[in-house]
Amino acid sequence: MSSPVKIPYNSFIKIDRQSSTPVYLQITNQFSNAIQRNFLPKGTKLPGTRMMAVLLSVNRNTIVSAFEELAEQGWIEVKPNKGTFVIEKTLQKPQKIQTDPKKYQYQYPVQTGFSFIQSNLMDNPFEKTRCTYIFNDGTPDFRLSQIEQLSSFYSACLRRKHIGKKWHDSNHTENDSFKRNLVNYLNLSRGLHIDISNLLTTRSSEMSIYLVSQILLNINDTVAVADLSYFTSNMAFQKAGARIITIPTDKQGIDVDYLEKICKKQSLRMLYITPHYHYPTTVTLSAQRRVKLLHLAAKYGFIILEDDYDYDFHYDKSPVLPLTSVDGNGMVVYIGTFGKALPSGFRTGFVVAPQNLIAELQQHLTLIDHRRDTVMEQVLSELIKEGEIHRFQKKHLQIYQSRRDFFCRQLETFFGNSLTFEKPSGGLAVWMEWNTPVNLLRLKKIAEKSDLFIPKTLLYQNKSTTAMRVGFGHLNEKEIEHSLSIIWKSISKL
Structure with a gap:
């Protein structure tokens, strides 16, 4: 040897x-x-x-x-x-399974031998593309995320002994420390007055909407939404068996006078609303209408499902507080996302509601999501406690505000009077209405040939509306300019 x-x-x-x-x-x-x-x-x-x-x-x-x-x-x-x-290591090579149907009588069935309800409501509305440039409805730019710092928080949590003990706890549901810190964060940032008995954390805001719909809605219940509304929430309401009616919107949000007329004629179970930055138009519900809406809910007994999907992205010094911050009658169920500026794995959805509803929601959530991400909850808890989440948001907010301003300037440069838009006071998207006839589906196809993908879910076209909701947050200035130039060139080819 x-x-x-x-x-x-x-x-x-x-x-x-x-x-x-x-x-x-x-x-x-x-x-x-x-x-x-x-x-x-x-x-x-x-x-x-x-x-x-x-x-x-x-x-x-x-x-x-x-x-x-x-x-x-x-x-x-x-x-x-x-x-x-x-030493000699014997490598176990897997045996190749013969799949020639002529050699085997058994084949895995193409269809079930039993019947079940198949819903066309749940068809995936999202498209895939290989284009370099992609528009969306307003998402953060995760290239801005401080991955090293987040990784250090995560690694530190993994090494803690008490985290290991929670992994072995089969009855573990939620991290109380995380809930307490999140409650404090929501109370300070949104003017709420809640404790941990009023809070439920979920995997996402979409999960929150689905859970609330399954518990609060019955077949043939009526749910009111804005005439332009969030498509995934509508899918959840319809899956619960509800009937959807629409309420007109204008520059001050939904028309609460029209809503009152509806309430006088029929029973309304729920109103779904995005009052801070209405989806998709980004307008804010006026103070007068907020007051009247809460009065109507108390008078006619309908639930207000308040979706505050973009609260953390406001560029004014005094953001409008949620409806739930002044709800004294327990009529508002408030949902949102914590850590939306962070990568998706570091975010969490939440529901704020009176204690009896949260208790019921918790029972349903435990049934379908018994094991929680203990480490991630601890990381989020420490991001709040150490003040890191505020530093993240403050730094990113300045970047997004700069991108919003640049995006709006580029809209004016490229399109002039061809479209109308309002610079949003918050959020990560702009609502653009075309003043000249534009076939949006044809525009989508032409732009895609130039390496820009526009999902169908961003296009709003009917007899009275030709508009697009376009996100700017995920694009830097060079990408914004190039993407809008493709739109401008594509319109000339219509």
Whole structure:
């Protein structure tokens, strides 16, 4: 057997100091590769960790970690008082399953042998594309996320002993520390007066809407929405068996006088509303209409489902507070998303409501989502407690405000009087109404040929409206200018 020191380890173990892969893993991977290629035959004695560290010019602890990993994978073994040796690892190759139908009588069925209700309401409205430039309805730019800082929070939480104990707790539902910190955050930022008994956390705002719909709506209940409304919430209401009616909107939000006429004629179970920045038009419900809306809810007994999807993105110094902050009759169910400026894995949905409804929602949520993401809840809790979430939002808000202003200037430059828009006081999207005839579906197809994708869900066209809701938050200034130039060129080809 060759002396372990005489083997030219440097010839097949190359360390890349610029690689993002840890050095010990680089050594581990190249060692296992050398063993499989028989550069290091079975029974080869390896140098000690000190000698190997000298040969490869790395720290001894790095070699120790690499050898431990190789031993766990079954490539080497340590024999007391003898040394470290290469062992033979038997690789289990999976047998290829023959799928020739002529050789087998059994085939997996194409359809079920039983009937079930199939809903066309749940068809996925989202499209896929390979275009470089993509419009959406207003999402953050996750390139701005401070991934290293978020990763450090997550790694620190993973190493804490009390987190490990919660993983083994089969009855664990929610992190009380997270709920307390989130309650404090909502009370301070939104003028609420709640405690943890008024809060439920979910995976997303869409999950919140679905849960609320399943509990509060029955078949043939009437739900009022704005004449232009959020399509996924409408899908949830219809899936619960509700009947949807529409309420006109204008520059002050939904027409509450029209809503009152509806209430006088028929029973209304729920009103779904986005009063802060109405989806999709971005207008804010006026103060007078807010007061009257709460009065109507108390008088006629309908639920107000308030979706505050973009509250964290306001550019005025004094944002309008949610309806639920002044609801004294328990008629408002408030939903939203915490951490929307963060990557999707670091966000959470929430529901704020009176205690009896939250208790019922919790029972349903526990049934379908019993195991929570303990580590992520702890990370979010600490982001609030340490004030990091405020720093994130303050920094990002300045960037988004600058992008909003640039986007609006570019709209004026490219389109002039061809379209009408109002600079939104918050949110990440602009509502654009065309003043000249434009076939939006044809515009979509022409733009796509120029590498710009416009989803159908952003297009609003009927006898009285030709409009688009276009998000600017996920685009930098260069991308904004290029995308709008494609729209301008595409219109000339209509």
